[in-house]
Amino acid sequence: MLTIYGMTDSGNCYKPRLLMALTGRPFRHVEVSFLDGGTATPAFRAKNPNGKVPLLELDDGRLLPESNAILLYLGEGTPFVPDDPFERALMASWMFFEQYSHEPYVAVRRSLIVYAAMRREASADRLAETFEQGNRALGVMETRLAASPFLAGAAPSLADICLYAYTHVAAEGGFDLSLYPAVGGWLERLAGLPGYRPLQWRPAD
Amino acid sequence: MLTIYGMTDSGNCYKPRLLMALTGRPFRHVEVSFLDGGTATPAFRAKNPNGKVPLLELDDGRLLPESNAILLYLGEGTPFVPDDPFERALMASWMFFEQYSHEPYVAVRRSLIVYAAMRREASADRLAETFEQGNRALGVMETRLAASPFLAGAAPSLADICLYAYTHVAAEGGFDLSLYPAVGGWLERLAGLPGYRPLQWRPAD
Numbered sequence: 001m002l003t004i005y006g007m008t009d010s011g012n013c014y015k016p017r018l019l020m021a022l023t024g025r026p027f028r029h030v031e032v033s034f035l036d037g038g039t040a041t042p043a044f045r046a047k048n049p050n051g052k053v054p055l056l057e058l059d060d061g062r063l064l065p066e067s068n069a070i071l072l073y074l075g076e077g078t079p080f081v082p083d084d085p086f087e088r089a090l091m092a093s094w095m096f097f098e099q100y101s102h103e104p105y106v107a108v109r110r111s112l113i114v115y116a117a118m119r120r121e122a123s124a125d126r127l128a129e130t131f132e133q134g135n136r137a138l139g140v141m142e143t144r145l146a147a148s149p150f151l152a153g154a155a156p157s158l159a160d161i162c163l164y165a166y167t168h169v170a171a172e173g174g175f176d177l178s179l180y181p182a183v184g185g186w187l188e189r190l191a192g193l194p195g196y197r198p199l200q201w202r203p204a205d
Numbered sequence: 206m207l208t209i210y211g212m213t214d215s216g217n218c219y220k221p222r223l224l225m226a227l228t229g230r231p232f233r234h235v236e237v238s239f240l241d242g243g244t245a246t247p248a249f250r251a252k253n254p255n256g257k258v259p260l261l262e263l264d265d266g267r268l269l270p271e272s273n274a275i276l277l278y279l280g281e282g283t284p285f286v287p288d289d290p291f292e293r294a295l296m297a298s299w300m301f302f303e304q305y306s307h308e309p310y311v312a313v314r315r316s317l318i319v320y321a322a323m324r325r326e327a328s329a330d331r332l333a334e335t336f337e338q339g340n341r342a343l344g345v346m347e348t349r350l351a352a353s354p355f356l357a358g359a360a361p362s363l364a365d366i367c368l369y370a371y372t373h374v375a376a377e378g379g380f381d382l383s384l385y386p387a388v389g390g391w392l393e394r395l396a397g398l399p400g401y402r403p404l405q406w407r408p409a410d
Contacts, residue, residue, distance in 0.1 A: 069298035093274035
């Protein structure tokens with residue numbers, strides 16, 4: 001069975017768990033967190049030299065880091081990857097947008113506020129910059145979702161799973177989602193998908 | 206003919222140009238730079254609400270932002286995308302690594318030093334953080350490239366084109382590449398590929 005090493009409360013780690021839930025595929029969850037140093041141990045660094053979760057381990061021991069690459073690998077052949085090459089490219093484009101223009105602000109601001117271990121990094125400048133840039137990213141999503149039901153087109157794709165992860169908990173980072181009504185409607189459509197599970201969900205041991 | 210909007214000196218914009226050179230495919234280059242406000246004009250924001258280059262425009266007007274999504278779209282069917290699904294996923298994994306763990310430090314430190322317009326953002330703290338995290342990213346690449354000739358496996362892929370872009374000019378950001386001999390050998394292998402063109406290359410008008 002596939003193993004996903006991850007931290008329960010992390011949006012990046014939720015992404016592959018949500019895809020597995022939506023596609024009804026079993027997997028094993030192993031809790032590894034940066035909060036207690038779990039991602040910094042020599043044993044974990046031997047598996048992922050970049051020291052980050054999630055990390056996917058196949059039955060034969062092969063290892064794949066990066067949440068969005070795990071989505072692309074596990075998503076192949078599911079309805080969450082469009083057949084059309086340009087829609088597939090748009091899907092990937094939103095996933096790179098997420099890692100560069102959204103996660104470092106929307107997710108990081110949440111972690112600065114939610115995790116006691118991060119609070120010493122929560123300077124006024126950092127909170128202001130992540131607020132400004134996070135709202136900028138949410139505005140880019142609003143423009144797209146005012147014109148399209150899902151990010152890559154008419155159907156939900158990996159891009160939606162990817163950006164749902166931290167957008168749906170953006171309020172925990174101090175963002176006011178009522179300013180982004182098209183994003184709000186999109187969040188509701190995703191939470192209504194068959195098989196949907198919330199952030200803290202993990203398969204029964 | 207395909208159009209790539211981009212800034213000549215940007216590594217992100219070099220990525221699709223280098224792929225086009227390596228695959229011998231013609232395209233039109235349109236210079237758009239953040240340095241002179243070109244990415245902030247209403248006309249460009251109508252094309253890419255995220256206000257970033259590169260941006261790919263197809264013959265029929267469809268638009269694709271994000272350098273690595275452009276690589277995935279233009280790379281499909283070329284020798285730079287592995288056939289094996291796991292190698293393809295590893296390729297994508299390194300491309301997400303580039304946008305999250307490498308570009309924000311290796312590329313950003315270069316821009317803080319090289320571009321006069323960026324120097325007011327070049328605080329001592331910012332230079333120290335980008336130096337530490339950039340060296341961390343180069344160390345992760347060194348570990349991989351000491352064990353594999355290219356990032357996704359035995360042959361060069363889009364991941365190598367992606368990470369070549371800012372790694373090969375890392376010295377301009379104050380990084381000492383002599384500390385990373387496996388990275389150095391990899392850079393030489395890439396610069397030796399048939400059709401290779403340097404960063405500043407653009408097709409003749």
